[in-house]
Amino acid sequence: ALKDAEQTLKLTKGSKIIDVQYTYAEAQRIKGLTLFGLGHNKKALLWLQKALSTCRKLGIKNNIPILETELGVVHRRLGQPEITAQYYASALKAWENAGNTGWKARLLNNLGLLYHMTGRLDEAYPLLEDALKTAERSGYARIQTNILISLGDLLTDLTDYDAAYLHYDKALTLATNLGHSHYIFYASVGEARLQRLMGNHVLAVEELKKAEVSQIKLGIFERAIFNLEMGCCWLESNKMELAINVLHEAVELFGQGGNQMEQTTARLWLDVALSLKHPDSAIRNLKEFVPAQREWHKPTQQLIHAGRAARWLKKNKSGVLRDPVLKLFFERAERLREFLPQLHKNLVDTDEQLQPMVPRLEITSFGDVEVHHNQQVIGLSNWQTREARDLFFFLLQSTALTKEQIALVFWPDISPARLKMRFKINIYRIRKAIGQDAILFEDDRYRFNKSMDYSWDREKVDELFGNLQQQKAPAERIGLLEQVATLIKGPYLGNLDAEWAIPEQLKYQESYRHAMLELAALYLKDGRTEDCLSTARQALQSDPLLEGAHRLIIQAYATLHNPAAMTLQYRQYEQALEEALGLQPSSELSNLYEELLDVI
Numbered sequence: 001a002l003k004d005a006e007q008t009l010k011l012t013k014g015s016k017i018i019d020v021q022y023t024y025a026e027a028q029r030i031k032g033l034t035l036f037g038l039g040h041n042k043k044a045l046l047w048l049q050k051a052l053s054t055c056r057k058l059g060i061k062n063n064i065p066i067l068e069t070e071l072g073v074v075h076r077r078l079g080q081p082e083i084t085a086q087y088y089a090s091a092l093k094a095w096e097n098a099g100n101t102g103w104k105a106r107l108l109n110n111l112g113l114l115y116h117m118t119g120r121l122d123e124a125y126p127l128l129e130d131a132l133k134t135a136e137r138s139g140y141a142r143i144q145t146n147i148l149i150s151l152g153d154l155l156t157d158l159t160d161y162d163a164a165y166l167h168y169d170k171a172l173t174l175a176t177n178l179g180h181s182h183y184i185f186y187a188s189v190g191e192a193r194l195q196r197l198m199g200n201h202v203l204a205v206e207e208l209k210k211a212e213v214s215q216i217k218l219g220i221f222e223r224a225i226f227n228l229e230m231g232c233c234w235l236e237s238n239k240m241e242l243a244i245n246v247l248h249e250a251v252e253l254f255g256q257g258g259n260q261m262e263q264t265t266a267r268l269w270l271d272v273a274l275s276l277k278h279p280d281s282a283i284r285n286l287k288e289f290v291p292a293q294r295e296w297h298k299p300t301q302q303l304i305h306a307g308r309a310a311r312w313l314k315k316n317k318s319g320v321l322r323d324p325v326l327k328l329f330f331e332r333a334e335r336l337r338e339f340l341p342q343l344h345k346n347l348v349d350t351d352e353q354l355q356p357m358v359p360r361l362e363i364t365s366f367g368d369v370e371v372h373h374n375q376q377v378i379g380l381s382n383w384q385t386r387e388a389r390d391l392f393f394f395l396l397q398s399t400a401l402t403k404e405q406i407a408l409v410f411w412p413d414i415s416p417a418r419l420k421m422r423f424k425i426n427i428y429r430i431r432k433a434i435g436q437d438a439i440l441f442e443d444d445r446y447r448f449n450k451s452m453d454y455s456w457d458r459e460k461v462d463e464l465f466g467n468l469q470q471q472k473a474p475a476e477r478i479g480l481l482e483q484v485a486t487l488i489k490g491p492y493l494g495n496l497d498a499e500w501a502i503p504e505q506l507k508y509q510e511s512y513r514h515a516m517l518e519l520a521a522l523y524l525k526d527g528r529t530e531d532c533l534s535t536a537r538q539a540l541q542s543d544p545l546l547e548g549a550h551r552l553i554i555q556a557y558a559t560l561h562n563p564a565a566m567t568l569q570y571r572q573y574e575q576a577l578e579e580a581l582g583l584q585p586s587s588e589l590s591n592l593y594e595e596l597l598d599v600i
Helices: 002-012 018-037 041-058 063-077 081-098 101-117 121-138 141-157 161-178 181-197 201-213 220-236 240-257 260-274 279-289 301-315 324-352 386-397 403-410 416-434 457-470 474-487 499-525 529-542 547-559 563-581 587-599
Strands: 361-364 370-373 439-442 445-448 454-456
Touching: 002 018, 018 041, 018 063, 041 063, 063 081, 063 101, 081 101, 101 121, 101 141, 121 141, 121 324, 141 161, 141 181, 141 474, 161 181, 161 474, 181 201, 181 220, 201 220, 220 240, 220 260, 240 260, 260 279, 260 301, 279 324, 301 324, 361 457, 370 416, 386 403, 386 416, 386 445, 386 499, 403 416, 416 439, 454 457, 457 474, 457 499, 474 499, 499 529, 499 547, 529 547, 547 563, 547 587, 563 587
Parallel strands: 361 454
Antiparallel strands: 361 370, 439 445
16 A cells, blocks of 8 residues: 555656646555554654645645544654644534534544543543444444444543443454454454453453454554553563563554553553562663653553552562652552542443433344344244244335235235134234234234334445445445445345345345445555455355455455465465356456556
């Protein structure tokens, strides 16, 4: 992606054609975001600032709040909260005026993170809750996943480990459905951190190793986060040499990326680990990073980590605590940490008054069908028979039908007398399972009662596909397609063996394939190569011979300059096509493959 951006910059620089100038501005942005993803924050800042300047000069108003948001994120990583807040405030005003809920949710999340990092936890919590509700309303699954991880991190610091785990677990489920490897990593690290804080150090290490294996390659920042957490695990397990080595590497990696706040935290833990053998040097180093005493009442990351470190220092009788300044600092940090559960209780008590009601009936029809009634799963024992369950889903997706019309589908060969009894029993079973008002009988016809309080994933999917027909902007299309990917967890009515379901199953199967191919193509165009790969692979799970998905994977590997992976993908498709249908890949794909090999 970086080479592509640099090549585009060379080709478009100095052009007087407006469209080409727009491409130049976007290439500057892509280069900045790619450098940020690689952990080069200062270089990323330079290119994002250039992109913002270009957009302002050209009057590309839609991109200005996007770049302000992204610049705010970089400044936050660089430990510059005041500049971050200025960028966020400007961008938030623009998104609210434009009514863009997706970017508003993202910005609220970023503001929540900023407040969390700077010790304003009482402000961070309601902001993140608001961000989550905004993301859920707009249906942006990727943003929702990010916010769930942010809330998990905040709840961890507020010591509500059960609630934090629920948020990480939900984020992990969404990230897995999206195929988003970075979010899988952060949610997994969060769960590992919880295990460590609850005293399960061995399990925490195992979870961290799984998180590492789940990634193709860790960026500088992700490797630093991983090392910091692993170092704390080794420290708690009294494996001092291992702890010192990985914590030292974490400090260096955070420094390479310019992540000052995180580097300060890593240095704190490194000096704590060194304090048993080298107390004098640890005291000197720690005193350099102790904040001014007026800051000791704020639950910043430094103070929260110091509160955790204080317990370890006391348990191991570290010489650091003989220094009067450090002794007082760690005592204050530990007392501050003891106050956090009460702060959390106050925040939750306020928030619970505003919680929305859960729909009475929640219906899942993609993948294995499932119905929740008043938050309880309706299993086969509740339906009593598969026939009653299948009849419910048939009525759910149908217009109002007479008993005879329904019989032609379910019982075409039975007598009228038997039909009357069979039909009556099944309607009785449905109503008993999910409520008397679920199936209505009006004008000699039966139908599902759509005026009841219910949610149905198919209706949400249909709405998203409708919105896609009207939405042209790539960023908005990506958001909508990501929601489709999250909702369609498998074939429509996947575990129903019924001929009447086949037309709709084929319809949604085809729609899903087209959606995944478009999403993967948009990711590739946006420089998000790993997301393109994971999405195209998702599409292949529904159809291993889908040539469009193989094409995108080959193109993605070409972008990554990986000819071996390109060849492996092409050969696998070639073999699968030959074995299944006795055919060869299309000439278009073969020619593209050869052309890309020649280029790289």
